[in-house]
Amino acid sequence: MAGGGDIGGDRAASGAAPGTWAPLRGWLLAPSWLVIGVFLLAPVGMMLVYSFLTKEFRGGVIWELSLAAYDQFIFDRGLFGDEPPRLEWTYITIFARSIVQAAAATVLCFLIGFPTAFFIATRPAHTRSAWLFLVTVPYWVNLLIRTVSMKFLIRDNGPLNEFLLWTGAISEPLALVNTNLAVQLGLFYSYLPFMVLPIYASVERYDFTLSEAAADLYADRWTTLRHVVFPVVTPGIVAGCILVFVPSLGAFLAPDLLGGAKNFMIGSLIEEQFKGNAGNWPFGAAASMILLSMVLVALLYYARQQIRSERAG
Numbered sequence: 001m002a003g004g005g006d007i008g009g010d011r012a013a014s015g016a017a018p019g020t021w022a023p024l025r026g027w028l029l030a031p032s033w034l035v036i037g038v039f040l041l042a043p044v045g046m047m048l049v050y051s052f053l054t055k056e057f058r059g060g061v062i063w064e065l066s067l068a069a070y071d072q073f074i075f076d077r078g079l080f081g082d083e084p085p086r087l088e089w090t091y092i093t094i095f096a097r098s099i100v101q102a103a104a105a106t107v108l109c110f111l112i113g114f115p116t117a118f119f120i121a122t123r124p125a126h127t128r129s130a131w132l133f134l135v136t137v138p139y140w141v142n143l144l145i146r147t148v149s150m151k152f153l154i155r156d157n158g159p160l161n162e163f164l165l166w167t168g169a170i171s172e173p174l175a176l177v178n179t180n181l182a183v184q185l186g187l188f189y190s191y192l193p194f195m196v197l198p199i200y201a202s203v204e205r206y207d208f209t210l211s212e213a214a215a216d217l218y219a220d221r222w223t224t225l226r227h228v229v230f231p232v233v234t235p236g237i238v239a240g241c242i243l244v245f246v247p248s249l250g251a252f253l254a255p256d257l258l259g260g261a262k263n264f265m266i267g268s269l270i271e272e273q274f275k276g277n278a279g280n281w282p283f284g285a286a287a288s289m290i291l292l293s294m295v296l297v298a299l300l301y302y303a304r305q306q307i308r309s310e311r312a313g
Helices: 002-028 030-050 068-074 089-121 125-140 143-154 159-167 180-204 209-216 221-249 253-259 266-273 281-312
Strands: none
Touching: 002 030, 030 281, 068 281, 089 125, 089 180, 089 221, 089 266, 089 281, 125 180, 143 159, 143 180, 143 253, 180 221, 180 253, 209 221, 221 281, 253 266, 266 281
């Protein structure tokens, strides 16, 4: 009886332990909430406030509420602002170019990243770390240095053109710098590991006996890949696409250094508004909020679709 009482007491004590620590869980999350609040919510809140302020002629802002920044983004009212409003296609074109470039970078990273991740995940366990090291080691170098190196590589008298001229593949140097292709190469090179690593994590957990079962049912490799592998590793693919698309959409180093003024993207446009005394801070903040809103709407739509699919499943 005494022994049974002791056991029951031990169980009660162990069962009470989670309840004892429950009040402390909020405090354990406090450092994370503090970092999020200071380094994420506060800057975004500042941008939101600045987007509704008035531009000061010599730079900075006047603390008067106005929708002029958003109006400037959408409408063209002429040089002096006294003409009938017309749709401002300049900024819309920059946004469209940014979306296309980010989408193309995401597709290219997927086409290269998925086979790479699948190859690494199917290597012997003792060699996978070495393969992952080879994927990530170039990214130990600062992004600015890597982008400048890309520009050096593809310039008219750079190593790439010199090699192609030496092999006879081309008769004159290819003009790659200051083109959309150069920007695309820069985005692809910058964010490829963001696609490889999430897909690798999903493929590594994949049960390859499912592929063997599909083969036993006379499914060829492409059918197995499409109907067996892809559905299982979809979370990794989606995570990789988000991690590539979102930063590519707001990138400004690659467009600035590799694309030039004719290949502006939204990140470059925002950066220009905060440079020097001639910058338009409210307009830069408004463009930032429009970009942020687009990304949030896309992510919320995806999250909602995921919840519906999980409920349906």
